[in-house]
Amino acid sequence: MNAIKLHNAIAVVCPITGISVGKASDKTTWTFNATDTATDEQIAAAQAVIDAADLSILNDVVYIDKLVIVDRLVALGKLSDALTALNSDVEKKARWDAATKIALDDADVVLVLNSIGIEIANILY
Numbered sequence: 001m002n003a004i005k006l007h008n009a010i011a012v013v014c015p016i017t018g019i020s021v022g023k024a025s026d027k028t029t030w031t032f033n034a035t036d037t038a039t040d041e042q043i044a045a046a047q048a049v050i051d052a053a054d055l056s057i058l059n060d061v062v063y064i065d066k067l068v069i070v071d072r073l074v075a076l077g078k079l080s081d082a083l084t085a086l087n088s089d090v091e092k093k094a095r096w097d098a099a100t101k102i103a104l105d106d107a108d109v110v111l112v113l114n115s116i117g118i119e120i121a122n123i124l125y
Contacts, residue, residue, distance in 0.1 A: 002060045006030070006053060014038050014046035024058050027051070063101040064124065069109070072123045081116040 007019050015035040022029025030050050034043050073079040086093045092108045102109055104124045113120050 001058045003058055004061075005057050006050075009053070009057070010046045010049050013049060014042035016046065021058065025055060027053065027055070062104045064104060066096075066099055066102050069102060069123055073118075076118065076122065078116055078118055082112055082118075085112045085115050 001021065001024050003019060003021050006021070007016075010016055010019060010032050014032070015038050017033045017035055019030070019032045022031075027050055030053075032046050032050070034046065038046075070079060073082050086096050089108075092112070095108060102124075109124070110120055113123055
């Protein structure tokens with residue numbers, strides 16, 4: 001079980017000090033600790049994240065070797081397009097350059113692939 005995605009999703013809408021997952025298959029056991037500065041609206045938004053979350057949010061992150069992604073982009077004739085899209089954002093490019101493995105649900109990679117018209121399932125599997 002990996003609760004990092006849940007933690008991060010809640011932290012986007014509410015300042016928290018942490019979360020707790022009692023039983024992974026029972027969202028009624030998932031809780032968060034809001035900071036003293038959290039507003040009622042933020043706390044409600046955090047609970048809404050839990051309520052709307054798919055149980056798979058707790059799944060372990062699955063990674064793919066970056067070289068495999070590059071090979072698949074080459075096979076599709078899209079490597080140059082992907083690198084051009086990456087070069088438009090210094091932070092994304094730095095993360096790409098530093099990585100040896102990429103999470104299958106990496107939002108930045110998904111965004112780049114979408115921006116160059118690639119079906120994600122053709123690269124990230």
